[in-house]
Amino acid sequence: MKELTKAEEEIMHVLWEAGKGFVKDLIARLPEPQPKYTTVSTIIRILEEKGFVGHNAYGNSHEYYPLITKETYSEHATKSVMKKYFGGSLNRLVSFFVDKNDISDKELEELQKIIQKNQNP
Amino acid sequence: MKELTKAEEEIMHVLWEAGKGFVKDLIARLPEPQPKYTTVSTIIRILEEKGFVGHNAYGNSHEYYPLITKETYSEHATKSVMKKYFGGSLNRLVSFFVDKNDISDKELEELQKIIQKNQNP
DNA sequence: GTTTTTTAACTAATTTTTTAGTTTTTATTT
DNA sequence: AAATAAAAACTAAAAAATTAGTTAAAAAAC
Numbered sequence: 586m587k588e589l590t591k592a593e594e595e596i597m598h599v600l601w602e603a604g605k606g607f608v609k610d611l612i613a614r615l616p617e618p619q620p621k622y623t624t625v626s627t628i629i630r631i632l633e634e635k636g637f638v639g640h641n642a643y644g645n646s647h648e649y650y651p652l653i654t655k656e657t658y659s660e661h662a663t664k665s666v667m668k669k670y671f672g673g674s675l676n677r678l679v680s681f682f683v684d685k686n687d688i689s690d691k692e693l694e695e696l697q698k699i700i701q702k703n704q705n706p
Numbered sequence: 707m708k709e710l711t712k713a714e715e716e717i718m719h720v721l722w723e724a725g726k727g728f729v730k731d732l733i734a735r736l737p738e739p740q741p742k743y744t745t746v747s748t749i750i751r752i753l754e755e756k757g758f759v760g761h762n763a764y765g766n767s768h769e770y771y772p773l774i775t776k777e778t779y780s781e782h783a784t785k786s787v788m789k790k791y792f793g794g795s796l797n798r799l800v801s802f803f804v805d806k807n808d809i810s811d812k813e814l815e816e817l818q819k820i821i822q823k824n825q826n827p
Numbered sequence: 828g829t830t831t832t833t834t835a836a837c838t839a840a841t842t843t844t845t846t847a848g849t850t851t852t853t854a855t856t857t
Numbered sequence: 858a859a860a861t862a863a864a865a866a867c868t869a870a871a872a873a874a875t876t877a878g879t880t881a882a883a884a885a886a887c
Binding site for chain 4: 828829830831832833834835836837838839840841842843844845846847848849850851852853854855856857
Binding site: 624627631 | 879
């Protein structure tokens, strides 16, 4: 899986949130300072080259949409961090935050339930 | 917290693993193709500017060591991914992988124990 | 139908990151 | 002490990423 650069990732997040959009729509959803039309257009072109984005043409207008789901890229990005910092182990990642007492009791309880639901008896 | 670029992160991983080292020691620990001395030296200089690395001088030689622990940067990097892809929630991250059946039964059991140990009765 | 506006494609410029070369300083060897 | 070697500092170059400008084509307004 190709990596997204920072600027590319930001555009993808907008596309994932919006589902689809013309360049001007994407700009409208970006925080200040909003980039120039041409800047976003360039990034979109690269994203199409990389296979992350597709488009429907309406005359000269292009409506862009994600070809890779947020879930797919989430998995990639998370596994990458997990590999670099936790030997690829989810348990080590969770231990890290639990040991830090970064997680509230309520959250811990929820977490128990999440796991129990998926455990085979 | 300043972000590490890819090359910077690789050097930091070597320093975290080794604890400390001269440039030539760091190069020795890097996989093929090993970068030039001057390349590593430049990256180290930038890491010192950014406050990630310090050094002890022995004459003209510098022995470098991390100023930021792997744990500190781990937390930053993981929270960054968690924020971008899981609304900042560890539970949503765990759910994601558990729902995917990416985690073996043995690991799930371990995970239960980790959480139980940290739960207040 | 011509003018104006909008859009994307193409190109260029800037900035950041990465890699490498040269010079200077210090240490080591003879 | 002079020659050689090793290291860091400094500088430069190349590559990648980001931002922006120009042009050409299509659509909309008049």
